[in-house]
Amino acid sequence: MMFETWWLLVLPLVFGLGWMAARLDLRQLISEQGALPRSYFKGLNFLLNEQPDQAIDAFVEVARLDPETTELHFALGALFRRRGETERAIRVHQNLATRPDLPEPEREHALYELGQDFLRAGLLDRAEESLRRLMSGPYAASAKRVLLELYEVEKEWQKAIDAARELQTLEQKDYRVQIAQFCCELAQDALQKKRPEDAVAWLRRASEENPANVRAPILLGDVAMASGDARAALGHWLGIETQDAAYLPLVADRVVKAYGTLGEQGQAIDWLRGLLKGNLAPELLDTAYRTELDVNGPEAAAALMREQLRRQPTLLALTRYFEAQAAEMQAAEAAVAEGAAVATAGGEAVAPDQTSEVAAIRDLLQVRTRNLARYTCRECGFRARLFYWQCPGCNRWETYAPRRSEALG
Ligand SMILES: [Zn+2]
CATH class of the missing domain: 1.25.40.10 (Tetratricopeptide repeat domain)
Incomplete structure (x- = not known):
């Protein structure tokens, strides 16, 4: 019985000691935390609450103290x-x-x-x-x-x-892609300063650095064209077909111009017609249309677009088709009006109503397709009307595919 009474006396004492020990631990903890300035915790708190202004003030205070x-x-x-x-x-x-x-x-x-x-x-x-x-x-x-x-x-x-x-x-x-592009930039600088020999030297270095670089042959063609050698320019540009045909649309207008200088427009048309049968057709459509219109007139241009629509129907081909149709009808009307001034004989007249209808469709399509085709950066998605070797959005080199994406937006 004595043992049980003792037990009752000791129990509260043990609890009391435990309570005191716990308080001591807490005190020690508080004193340790006191070693860090209060401003530090204040700053941290502000930072966590996304109040950077106040956080900076608090941290400046800590930095001053320590x-x-x-x-x-x-x-x-x-x-x-x-x-x-x-x-x-x-x-x-x-x-x-x-x-x-x-x-x-x-x-x-x-x-x-x-x-x-x-x-x-x-x-x-x-x-x-x-x-x-x-x-x-x-x-x-x-x-x-x-x-x-x-x-x-x-x-x-x-x-x-x-x-x-x-x-x-x-x-x-590997930085060869970039280095070759830097060489091309130096070549363009040299061209601007009218130093074609230096430009050619830089372009050769670009090709050595990165044989896949297409900008070098494009610029080599420009140098040749500027010196009056259209044949050599054509050599550089047409060579892109075997190097990386996807880039051909970038030089299509240049090729047509070079053939024109040589008086060989027919060659240009044959070249473009051949490419319209392949997968570069959407990209080359405009150049082909304009060349056909210049060389053979609106009727031939309309026929080419009709053929293209059958092969691959796109909004752009439809627009150009109506452009050619409207041009053809207006030309016929003008001819009739001219004929009427000489003699009042009818001939194959086009009703003015029909012409204005076709012109209205053309205008509508032109508005819808004006901003349709854009180059898009593979890395950041930046879209642009012009082709860039260095993306203006993310500053990376050769991230633009030479194809424009046609998207209704
Ligand atoms: Zn980009």
């Missing part, structure tokens, strides 16, 4: 830049980059961030200066990639070639 916290400085710099406050971002990163006690990897990180701040602020020279200091180390490849973008924006193609070559070894990635 200047050793480099991670926080990097976070602040990134926040500033993302919010477009490039001047503040530059100041934060510049402070880090010039701190003598900073270990080398962190200093390189600061230089890399600084380069991006300058780029964002449009201070391209200073961006280049910062990034060029990162020749080796973990940020070398990233810095080089940013530098390459910068050179493309500044159209410094020789520097772009050098950067791409260095990246090729740093990243073990």
Whole structure:
């Protein structure tokens, strides 16, 4: 019986001790948390509540109280830049980059961030200066990639070639497509400065770098045409058929012009008619229509479009067909009016009502098809009326297929 009484006395004591121990643990925890400034938690709270302005103020306070916290400085710099406050971002990163006690990897990180701040602020020279200091180390490849973008924006193609070559070894990635395009850009510069020999040299280098590059033969043809050698130009352009026929529509107008210069319009028409039977027909339809109209008149052009509609019915072919029909009818009306002035004999007159009906259909179709055909970037989906070797949307090279997509929108 004595034992049970003892037990009743000890039990509350054990509970009491447990309670005190728990309180001690809590106190210790609270005092440990006190080592981090209150502003830190305030800032974190603001950040989690998506209130970046207040978060920045709170973090600036922490950074002021404890200047050793480099991670926080990097976070602040990134926040500033993302919010477009490039001047503040530059100041934060510049402070880090010039701190003598900073270990080398962190200093390189600061230089890399600084380069991006300058780029964002449009201070391209200073961006280049910062990034060029990162020749080796973990940020070398990233810095080089940013530098390459910068050179493309500044159209410094020789520097772009050098950067791409260095990246090729740093990243073990293939940059030949880009390098060949940079050579083509240099060739175009040379052409503008009336230095065709230099242009040809750059274009040969482009083809050596990337034999699949189609822009080089297109430009080689331009050089030949400019020097008055239409036959040589035709050689370059028609050669694209064996290289990558999908790009032929890009040179179709040039080919027609070159044949015209040589007085061989019939050859141009034969060439186009042959291609209209293949899968490039939608792309070549306009060139074929215009050439036929110029050389053989509206009746022949209408017949060609009718034939094309039977083969492959498209809105564009239908539009051109009605264009040719309207032109033909208007020409007939004009001829009748002219004839009537000489003698009032009827002949094969076209009712004016019928002509205006056809013209109305033509107008309607023209409006519907005006913005139909667009080139589309494979990478970012940017659509454009003109063909670009470098996408204006995502700045990637050769991402436009040479075919336009016909979509009713
Ligand atoms: Zn794109």
